[in-house]
Amino acid sequence: MNKKGHFWGIGVGPGDPELLTMKAARILREAGVIMAPKATGRGESAALQAVKDLTDPSKLKIYDFPMTRDPENLAMCWREVAAEIAELVDNGEQVVFLTLGDALTYSTLNYVLQQLQSKLEPGSITIIPGVTSFAAAAAAAGFPLVCGEEKLAVIPLPDGPLDSLRGQVRESDVVVFMKLGSRLAELLEFIKEEFDGRETVFASRVGTPGQYLCRDLGDLPEDAAGYMSVLIVRKGGKA
Structure with a gap:
Protein backbone atom coordinates (compact mmCIF):
# COMPACT_ATOMS: atom_id res chain seq x y z
CA MET A 1 0.00 0.00 0.00
CA ASN A 2 1.26 3.48 -0.84
CA LYS A 3 2.13 5.86 1.96
CA LYS A 4 -0.49 8.52 2.61
CA GLY A 5 -0.13 11.55 0.37
CA HIS A 6 -1.00 15.12 1.26
CA PHE A 7 -1.57 18.49 -0.41
CA TRP A 8 -0.15 21.68 1.04
CA GLY A 9 -1.15 25.15 -0.18
CA ILE A 10 1.50 27.63 0.94
CA GLY A 11 1.34 31.42 0.95
CA VAL A 12 4.96 32.54 0.53
CA GLY A 13 4.37 36.20 1.42
CA PRO A 14 5.01 39.23 -0.79
CA GLY A 15 8.55 38.32 -1.88
CA ASP A 16 10.95 38.55 1.06
CA PRO A 17 12.16 34.98 1.80
CA GLU A 18 12.57 35.88 5.48
CA LEU A 19 8.81 36.48 5.78
CA LEU A 20 8.10 32.82 5.05
CA THR A 21 6.72 31.01 8.09
CA MET A 22 8.82 28.34 9.79
CA LYS A 23 6.10 25.77 9.08
CA ALA A 24 6.09 26.61 5.38
CA ALA A 25 9.89 26.31 5.23
CA ARG A 26 9.74 22.88 6.88
CA ILE A 27 7.08 21.59 4.50
CA LEU A 28 9.06 22.85 1.49
CA ARG A 29 12.07 20.83 2.61
CA GLU A 30 9.98 17.69 3.14
CA ALA A 31 7.76 17.87 0.03
CA GLY A 32 8.25 15.52 -2.89
CA VAL A 33 6.62 17.78 -5.50
CA ILE A 34 6.56 21.59 -5.51
CA MET A 35 4.18 23.31 -7.91
CA ALA A 36 4.56 27.00 -8.77
CA PRO A 37 2.22 29.11 -10.93
CA LYS A 38 3.55 31.53 -13.54
CA ALA A 39 1.53 34.12 -15.42
CA THR A 40 1.49 33.41 -19.15
CA GLY A 41 3.94 35.65 -20.99
CA ARG A 42 5.89 36.58 -17.87
CA GLY A 43 9.32 35.37 -16.77
CA GLU A 44 9.99 33.24 -13.72
CA SER A 45 7.27 32.40 -11.20
CA ALA A 46 7.17 35.23 -8.64
CA ALA A 47 6.04 32.81 -5.92
CA LEU A 48 8.98 30.52 -6.66
CA GLN A 49 11.48 33.39 -6.57
CA ALA A 50 10.57 34.04 -2.93
CA VAL A 51 11.53 30.49 -1.86
CA LYS A 52 14.02 29.48 -4.53
CA ASP A 53 16.85 28.86 -2.07
CA LEU A 54 14.67 26.42 -0.14
CA THR A 55 13.58 24.30 -3.08
CA ASP A 56 15.17 21.37 -4.87
CA PRO A 57 14.95 22.05 -8.64
CA SER A 58 14.30 18.36 -9.31
CA LYS A 59 11.02 18.63 -7.38
CA LEU A 60 9.64 21.61 -9.31
CA LYS A 61 6.68 21.78 -11.67
CA ILE A 62 5.91 25.19 -13.21
CA TYR A 63 2.45 25.95 -14.57
CA ASP A 64 1.37 28.81 -16.82
CA PHE A 65 -1.94 30.40 -15.91
CA PRO A 66 -3.88 32.91 -18.04
CA MET A 67 -3.99 36.58 -17.03
CA THR A 68 -7.78 36.72 -17.18
CA ARG A 69 -10.76 37.01 -14.87
CA ASP A 70 -12.90 34.85 -17.14
CA PRO A 71 -14.13 32.00 -14.90
CA GLU A 72 -14.41 29.47 -17.74
CA ALA A 83 -6.32 16.50 -11.61
CA GLU A 84 -2.54 16.10 -11.53
CA ILE A 85 -2.39 17.08 -7.85
CA ALA A 86 -5.07 14.52 -6.96
CA GLU A 87 -3.23 11.78 -8.84
CA LEU A 88 0.07 12.60 -7.10
CA VAL A 89 -1.56 12.64 -3.67
CA ASP A 90 -3.35 9.35 -4.39
CA ASN A 91 0.07 7.90 -5.21
CA GLY A 92 1.42 8.94 -1.82
CA GLU A 93 3.21 12.18 -2.74
CA GLN A 94 3.58 15.20 -0.48
CA VAL A 95 2.57 17.99 -2.88
CA VAL A 96 3.08 21.72 -2.34
CA PHE A 97 1.43 24.51 -4.33
CA LEU A 98 3.03 27.96 -3.95
CA THR A 99 1.23 31.28 -4.15
CA LEU A 100 2.30 34.87 -3.48
CA GLY A 101 1.08 36.69 -0.40
CA ASP A 102 -1.47 34.91 1.74
CA ALA A 103 -2.59 31.50 0.55
CA LEU A 104 -6.29 32.36 0.29
CA THR A 105 -6.35 36.14 -0.28
CA VAL A 112 -7.09 25.05 -7.47
CA LEU A 113 -9.00 24.37 -4.25
CA GLN A 114 -12.33 24.78 -6.02
CA GLN A 115 -11.34 21.93 -8.30
CA LEU A 116 -9.80 19.79 -5.54
CA GLN A 117 -12.83 19.70 -3.24
CA SER A 118 -14.36 16.74 -5.06
CA LYS A 119 -11.04 14.98 -5.67
CA LEU A 120 -9.38 14.85 -2.25
CA GLU A 121 -10.60 14.17 1.27
CA PRO A 122 -10.59 17.27 3.53
CA GLY A 123 -8.06 15.63 5.83
CA SER A 124 -5.53 15.45 3.02
CA ILE A 125 -5.48 19.22 2.41
CA THR A 126 -3.60 21.75 4.59
CA ILE A 127 -3.32 25.49 3.94
CA ILE A 128 -0.42 27.50 5.39
CA PRO A 129 -1.12 31.26 5.47
CA GLY A 130 1.35 33.91 4.38
CA VAL A 131 1.92 37.64 4.84
CA THR A 132 -0.29 39.72 2.55
CA SER A 133 1.21 42.39 0.31
CA PHE A 134 -0.76 45.14 2.06
CA ALA A 135 0.35 44.03 5.53
CA ALA A 136 3.96 44.03 4.32
CA ALA A 137 3.49 47.44 2.69
CA ALA A 138 2.06 48.97 5.87
CA ALA A 139 4.93 47.51 7.91
CA ALA A 140 7.58 48.71 5.48
CA ALA A 141 6.17 52.24 5.60
CA GLY A 142 5.46 52.27 9.34
CA PHE A 143 1.81 52.95 8.50
CA PRO A 144 -0.72 51.77 11.13
CA LEU A 145 -3.18 49.76 9.07
CA VAL A 146 -6.22 50.02 11.36
CA CYS A 147 -6.62 51.36 14.89
CA GLY A 148 -9.35 51.05 17.51
CA GLU A 149 -12.72 50.58 15.81
CA GLU A 150 -11.66 51.69 12.34
CA LYS A 151 -13.19 49.83 9.42
CA LEU A 152 -10.84 48.36 6.81
CA ALA A 153 -11.87 47.58 3.23
CA VAL A 154 -9.70 45.53 0.88
CA ILE A 155 -10.85 46.21 -2.67
CA PRO A 156 -9.56 44.84 -5.98
CA LEU A 157 -10.19 47.27 -8.82
CA PRO A 158 -13.24 46.19 -10.84
CA ASP A 159 -13.30 45.71 -14.58
CA GLY A 160 -15.84 48.49 -14.90
CA PRO A 161 -16.07 52.10 -13.68
CA LEU A 162 -14.57 52.97 -10.32
CA ASP A 163 -17.82 54.72 -9.42
CA SER A 164 -19.07 51.32 -8.25
CA LEU A 165 -16.60 51.51 -5.34
CA ARG A 166 -17.92 54.73 -3.81
CA GLY A 167 -20.29 53.03 -1.39
CA GLN A 168 -17.60 50.74 0.07
CA VAL A 169 -15.07 53.56 0.24
CA ARG A 170 -17.42 55.93 2.04
CA GLU A 171 -18.27 53.32 4.69
CA SER A 172 -14.60 52.59 5.47
CA ASP A 173 -11.90 54.43 7.39
CA VAL A 174 -8.96 52.76 5.64
CA VAL A 175 -9.04 51.29 2.15
CA VAL A 176 -6.54 48.94 0.53
CA PHE A 177 -6.72 49.02 -3.27
CA MET A 178 -5.33 45.93 -5.00
CA LYS A 179 -4.98 44.65 -8.58
CA LEU A 180 -4.20 48.14 -9.84
CA GLY A 181 -2.88 46.97 -13.20
CA SER A 182 -2.76 49.79 -15.74
CA ARG A 183 -5.42 51.89 -13.99
CA LEU A 184 -3.21 53.68 -11.46
CA ALA A 185 -3.75 57.14 -12.96
CA GLU A 186 -7.53 56.64 -12.96
CA LEU A 187 -7.41 55.45 -9.34
CA LEU A 188 -5.41 58.50 -8.26
CA GLU A 189 -8.12 60.79 -9.63
CA PHE A 190 -10.76 58.76 -7.82
CA ILE A 191 -8.84 59.07 -4.54
CA LYS A 192 -8.59 62.86 -4.91
CA GLU A 193 -12.37 62.98 -5.20
CA GLU A 194 -13.18 60.62 -2.33
CA PHE A 195 -10.48 61.27 0.28
CA ASP A 196 -10.00 64.73 1.73
CA GLY A 197 -6.97 65.22 3.99
CA ARG A 198 -5.90 61.66 3.33
CA GLU A 199 -2.85 59.67 4.41
CA THR A 200 -1.51 57.24 1.83
CA VAL A 201 1.04 54.58 1.05
CA PHE A 202 1.78 53.36 -2.46
CA ALA A 203 3.91 50.23 -2.46
CA SER A 204 5.29 48.19 -5.32
CA ARG A 205 7.13 44.85 -5.16
CA VAL A 206 7.36 44.94 -1.37
CA GLY A 207 10.04 42.67 0.05
CA THR A 208 11.95 42.34 -3.22
CA PRO A 209 15.10 44.14 -4.43
CA GLY A 210 12.82 46.35 -6.55
CA GLN A 211 10.72 47.55 -3.62
CA TYR A 212 9.31 51.07 -3.97
CA LEU A 213 7.39 53.02 -1.32
CA CYS A 214 5.76 56.45 -1.58
CA ARG A 215 3.80 58.24 1.15
CA ASP A 216 2.87 61.31 -0.90
CA LEU A 217 0.92 60.49 -4.06
CA GLY A 218 1.97 63.83 -5.52
CA ASP A 219 5.53 62.48 -5.63
CA LEU A 220 4.63 59.37 -7.62
CA PRO A 221 6.51 59.28 -10.94
CA GLU A 222 4.40 59.19 -14.08
CA ASP A 223 5.74 55.73 -14.94
CA ALA A 224 4.85 54.21 -11.55
CA ALA A 225 3.68 50.66 -12.23
CA GLY A 226 0.45 49.16 -10.96
CA TYR A 227 1.55 45.53 -11.34
CA MET A 228 2.39 43.90 -7.99
CA SER A 229 1.41 47.16 -6.29
CA VAL A 230 -1.02 48.17 -3.57
CA LEU A 231 -2.33 51.55 -2.49
CA ILE A 232 -3.45 52.14 1.10
CA VAL A 233 -5.53 55.22 1.93
CA ARG A 234 -6.67 56.49 5.34
CA LYS A 235 -9.30 59.18 5.63
CA GLY A 236 -8.12 62.44 7.10
CA GLY A 237 -8.28 62.85 10.87
CA LYS A 238 -8.64 59.13 11.56
CA ALA A 239 -5.11 58.21 12.72
Whole structure:
Protein backbone atom coordinates (compact mmCIF):
# COMPACT_ATOMS: atom_id res chain seq x y z
CA MET A 1 0.00 0.00 0.00
CA ASN A 2 1.26 3.48 -0.84
CA LYS A 3 2.13 5.86 1.96
CA LYS A 4 -0.49 8.52 2.61
CA GLY A 5 -0.13 11.55 0.37
CA HIS A 6 -1.00 15.12 1.26
CA PHE A 7 -1.57 18.49 -0.41
CA TRP A 8 -0.15 21.68 1.04
CA GLY A 9 -1.15 25.15 -0.18
CA ILE A 10 1.50 27.63 0.94
CA GLY A 11 1.34 31.42 0.95
CA VAL A 12 4.96 32.54 0.53
CA GLY A 13 4.37 36.20 1.42
CA PRO A 14 5.01 39.23 -0.79
CA GLY A 15 8.55 38.32 -1.88
CA ASP A 16 10.95 38.55 1.06
CA PRO A 17 12.16 34.98 1.80
CA GLU A 18 12.57 35.88 5.48
CA LEU A 19 8.81 36.48 5.78
CA LEU A 20 8.10 32.82 5.05
CA THR A 21 6.72 31.01 8.09
CA MET A 22 8.82 28.34 9.79
CA LYS A 23 6.10 25.77 9.08
CA ALA A 24 6.09 26.61 5.38
CA ALA A 25 9.89 26.31 5.23
CA ARG A 26 9.74 22.88 6.88
CA ILE A 27 7.08 21.59 4.50
CA LEU A 28 9.06 22.85 1.49
CA ARG A 29 12.07 20.83 2.61
CA GLU A 30 9.98 17.69 3.14
CA ALA A 31 7.76 17.87 0.03
CA GLY A 32 8.25 15.52 -2.89
CA VAL A 33 6.62 17.78 -5.50
CA ILE A 34 6.56 21.59 -5.51
CA MET A 35 4.18 23.31 -7.91
CA ALA A 36 4.56 27.00 -8.77
CA PRO A 37 2.22 29.11 -10.93
CA LYS A 38 3.55 31.53 -13.54
CA ALA A 39 1.53 34.12 -15.42
CA THR A 40 1.49 33.41 -19.15
CA GLY A 41 3.94 35.65 -20.99
CA ARG A 42 5.89 36.58 -17.87
CA GLY A 43 9.32 35.37 -16.77
CA GLU A 44 9.99 33.24 -13.72
CA SER A 45 7.27 32.40 -11.20
CA ALA A 46 7.17 35.23 -8.64
CA ALA A 47 6.04 32.81 -5.92
CA LEU A 48 8.98 30.52 -6.66
CA GLN A 49 11.48 33.39 -6.57
CA ALA A 50 10.57 34.04 -2.93
CA VAL A 51 11.53 30.49 -1.86
CA LYS A 52 14.02 29.48 -4.53
CA ASP A 53 16.85 28.86 -2.07
CA LEU A 54 14.67 26.42 -0.14
CA THR A 55 13.58 24.30 -3.08
CA ASP A 56 15.17 21.37 -4.87
CA PRO A 57 14.95 22.05 -8.64
CA SER A 58 14.30 18.36 -9.31
CA LYS A 59 11.02 18.63 -7.38
CA LEU A 60 9.64 21.61 -9.31
CA LYS A 61 6.68 21.78 -11.67
CA ILE A 62 5.91 25.19 -13.21
CA TYR A 63 2.45 25.95 -14.57
CA ASP A 64 1.37 28.81 -16.82
CA PHE A 65 -1.94 30.40 -15.91
CA PRO A 66 -3.88 32.91 -18.04
CA MET A 67 -3.99 36.58 -17.03
CA THR A 68 -7.78 36.72 -17.18
CA ARG A 69 -10.76 37.01 -14.87
CA ASP A 70 -12.90 34.85 -17.14
CA PRO A 71 -14.13 32.00 -14.90
CA GLU A 72 -14.41 29.47 -17.74
CA ASN A 73 -10.82 29.93 -18.90
CA LEU A 74 -9.52 29.81 -15.34
CA ALA A 75 -11.56 26.73 -14.47
CA MET A 76 -10.25 24.84 -17.49
CA CYS A 77 -6.65 25.69 -16.62
CA TRP A 78 -6.87 24.76 -12.95
CA ARG A 79 -8.98 21.66 -13.57
CA GLU A 80 -5.95 20.13 -15.25
CA VAL A 81 -3.64 21.17 -12.42
CA ALA A 82 -6.04 19.82 -9.79
CA ALA A 83 -6.32 16.50 -11.61
CA GLU A 84 -2.54 16.10 -11.53
CA ILE A 85 -2.39 17.08 -7.85
CA ALA A 86 -5.07 14.52 -6.96
CA GLU A 87 -3.23 11.78 -8.84
CA LEU A 88 0.07 12.60 -7.10
CA VAL A 89 -1.56 12.64 -3.67
CA ASP A 90 -3.35 9.35 -4.39
CA ASN A 91 0.07 7.90 -5.21
CA GLY A 92 1.42 8.94 -1.82
CA GLU A 93 3.21 12.18 -2.74
CA GLN A 94 3.58 15.20 -0.48
CA VAL A 95 2.57 17.99 -2.88
CA VAL A 96 3.08 21.72 -2.34
CA PHE A 97 1.43 24.51 -4.33
CA LEU A 98 3.03 27.96 -3.95
CA THR A 99 1.23 31.28 -4.15
CA LEU A 100 2.30 34.87 -3.48
CA GLY A 101 1.08 36.69 -0.40
CA ASP A 102 -1.47 34.91 1.74
CA ALA A 103 -2.59 31.50 0.55
CA LEU A 104 -6.29 32.36 0.29
CA THR A 105 -6.35 36.14 -0.28
CA TYR A 106 -6.92 36.85 -3.99
CA SER A 107 -4.60 33.95 -4.81
CA THR A 108 -4.36 31.41 -7.61
CA LEU A 109 -4.64 28.69 -4.96
CA ASN A 110 -8.34 29.50 -4.56
CA TYR A 111 -9.00 28.28 -8.09
CA VAL A 112 -7.09 25.05 -7.47
CA LEU A 113 -9.00 24.37 -4.25
CA GLN A 114 -12.33 24.78 -6.02
CA GLN A 115 -11.34 21.93 -8.30
CA LEU A 116 -9.80 19.79 -5.54
CA GLN A 117 -12.83 19.70 -3.24
CA SER A 118 -14.36 16.74 -5.06
CA LYS A 119 -11.04 14.98 -5.67
CA LEU A 120 -9.38 14.85 -2.25
CA GLU A 121 -10.60 14.17 1.27
CA PRO A 122 -10.59 17.27 3.53
CA GLY A 123 -8.06 15.63 5.83
CA SER A 124 -5.53 15.45 3.02
CA ILE A 125 -5.48 19.22 2.41
CA THR A 126 -3.60 21.75 4.59
CA ILE A 127 -3.32 25.49 3.94
CA ILE A 128 -0.42 27.50 5.39
CA PRO A 129 -1.12 31.26 5.47
CA GLY A 130 1.35 33.91 4.38
CA VAL A 131 1.92 37.64 4.84
CA THR A 132 -0.29 39.72 2.55
CA SER A 133 1.21 42.39 0.31
CA PHE A 134 -0.76 45.14 2.06
CA ALA A 135 0.35 44.03 5.53
CA ALA A 136 3.96 44.03 4.32
CA ALA A 137 3.49 47.44 2.69
CA ALA A 138 2.06 48.97 5.87
CA ALA A 139 4.93 47.51 7.91
CA ALA A 140 7.58 48.71 5.48
CA ALA A 141 6.17 52.24 5.60
CA GLY A 142 5.46 52.27 9.34
CA PHE A 143 1.81 52.95 8.50
CA PRO A 144 -0.72 51.77 11.13
CA LEU A 145 -3.18 49.76 9.07
CA VAL A 146 -6.22 50.02 11.36
CA CYS A 147 -6.62 51.36 14.89
CA GLY A 148 -9.35 51.05 17.51
CA GLU A 149 -12.72 50.58 15.81
CA GLU A 150 -11.66 51.69 12.34
CA LYS A 151 -13.19 49.83 9.42
CA LEU A 152 -10.84 48.36 6.81
CA ALA A 153 -11.87 47.58 3.23
CA VAL A 154 -9.70 45.53 0.88
CA ILE A 155 -10.85 46.21 -2.67
CA PRO A 156 -9.56 44.84 -5.98
CA LEU A 157 -10.19 47.27 -8.82
CA PRO A 158 -13.24 46.19 -10.84
CA ASP A 159 -13.30 45.71 -14.58
CA GLY A 160 -15.84 48.49 -14.90
CA PRO A 161 -16.07 52.10 -13.68
CA LEU A 162 -14.57 52.97 -10.32
CA ASP A 163 -17.82 54.72 -9.42
CA SER A 164 -19.07 51.32 -8.25
CA LEU A 165 -16.60 51.51 -5.34
CA ARG A 166 -17.92 54.73 -3.81
CA GLY A 167 -20.29 53.03 -1.39
CA GLN A 168 -17.60 50.74 0.07
CA VAL A 169 -15.07 53.56 0.24
CA ARG A 170 -17.42 55.93 2.04
CA GLU A 171 -18.27 53.32 4.69
CA SER A 172 -14.60 52.59 5.47
CA ASP A 173 -11.90 54.43 7.39
CA VAL A 174 -8.96 52.76 5.64
CA VAL A 175 -9.04 51.29 2.15
CA VAL A 176 -6.54 48.94 0.53
CA PHE A 177 -6.72 49.02 -3.27
CA MET A 178 -5.33 45.93 -5.00
CA LYS A 179 -4.98 44.65 -8.58
CA LEU A 180 -4.20 48.14 -9.84
CA GLY A 181 -2.88 46.97 -13.20
CA SER A 182 -2.76 49.79 -15.74
CA ARG A 183 -5.42 51.89 -13.99
CA LEU A 184 -3.21 53.68 -11.46
CA ALA A 185 -3.75 57.14 -12.96
CA GLU A 186 -7.53 56.64 -12.96
CA LEU A 187 -7.41 55.45 -9.34
CA LEU A 188 -5.41 58.50 -8.26
CA GLU A 189 -8.12 60.79 -9.63
CA PHE A 190 -10.76 58.76 -7.82
CA ILE A 191 -8.84 59.07 -4.54
CA LYS A 192 -8.59 62.86 -4.91
CA GLU A 193 -12.37 62.98 -5.20
CA GLU A 194 -13.18 60.62 -2.33
CA PHE A 195 -10.48 61.27 0.28
CA ASP A 196 -10.00 64.73 1.73
CA GLY A 197 -6.97 65.22 3.99
CA ARG A 198 -5.90 61.66 3.33
CA GLU A 199 -2.85 59.67 4.41
CA THR A 200 -1.51 57.24 1.83
CA VAL A 201 1.04 54.58 1.05
CA PHE A 202 1.78 53.36 -2.46
CA ALA A 203 3.91 50.23 -2.46
CA SER A 204 5.29 48.19 -5.32
CA ARG A 205 7.13 44.85 -5.16
CA VAL A 206 7.36 44.94 -1.37
CA GLY A 207 10.04 42.67 0.05
CA THR A 208 11.95 42.34 -3.22
CA PRO A 209 15.10 44.14 -4.43
CA GLY A 210 12.82 46.35 -6.55
CA GLN A 211 10.72 47.55 -3.62
CA TYR A 212 9.31 51.07 -3.97
CA LEU A 213 7.39 53.02 -1.32
CA CYS A 214 5.76 56.45 -1.58
CA ARG A 215 3.80 58.24 1.15
CA ASP A 216 2.87 61.31 -0.90
CA LEU A 217 0.92 60.49 -4.06
CA GLY A 218 1.97 63.83 -5.52
CA ASP A 219 5.53 62.48 -5.63
CA LEU A 220 4.63 59.37 -7.62
CA PRO A 221 6.51 59.28 -10.94
CA GLU A 222 4.40 59.19 -14.08
CA ASP A 223 5.74 55.73 -14.94
CA ALA A 224 4.85 54.21 -11.55
CA ALA A 225 3.68 50.66 -12.23
CA GLY A 226 0.45 49.16 -10.96
CA TYR A 227 1.55 45.53 -11.34
CA MET A 228 2.39 43.90 -7.99
CA SER A 229 1.41 47.16 -6.29
CA VAL A 230 -1.02 48.17 -3.57
CA LEU A 231 -2.33 51.55 -2.49
CA ILE A 232 -3.45 52.14 1.10
CA VAL A 233 -5.53 55.22 1.93
CA ARG A 234 -6.67 56.49 5.34
CA LYS A 235 -9.30 59.18 5.63
CA GLY A 236 -8.12 62.44 7.10
CA GLY A 237 -8.28 62.85 10.87
CA LYS A 238 -8.64 59.13 11.56
CA ALA A 239 -5.11 58.21 12.72
